[in-house]
Amino acid sequence: MRAVISVVGKDRPGILAYVATNCANRNINIVDVTQKVLQDLFTMIMIVEMPEDLDSFHRMQEEIEALGEPQGLKIHVMHDDIFNAMHTV
Template identity: 55%
Template sequence: MRAVITVIGKDMVGILARVSSICAENNVNVVEVTQSILQDLFAMIMMVDISKCSIPFQDLVDALTAIGEGMGLTIHVMHEDIFNSMHRI
């Protein structure tokens, strides 16, 4: 099982480190990551493997959302099944 994590906000030191540390603490493997910085705007998309996640999915969502709020970022976590359903033609 995988999930997509998106992060948007003002660029600052430590965004990738904070998000990936929450993943590592909960046994969530980062499979792929892409990020861009456009002037002072940070944008990142991560594909993560949640099959061995040590906490319920909603708790992971809540933890990442809280980190985002604390840093002034918008962090959205979507289960792969929902992502695929939304983007199916």
């Protein structure tokens, strides 16, 4: 299923690589990435393909979200449909 990984935190070198490597290790394909740095705040949105199987999805979601804390980043993994529903008519 298509999911959105959002990463927010204090900017420093290597955040994109850190998240992308962890995606690659889990065979999660990155479809699109946008990132920007405003003042010191790093924001990145990744559109990714995740497993359809719910158990695998839940496991990977948990693992990826847990990557944030030790690095001082806030990472969310959410099903893509929520954004389509809320922001398009």
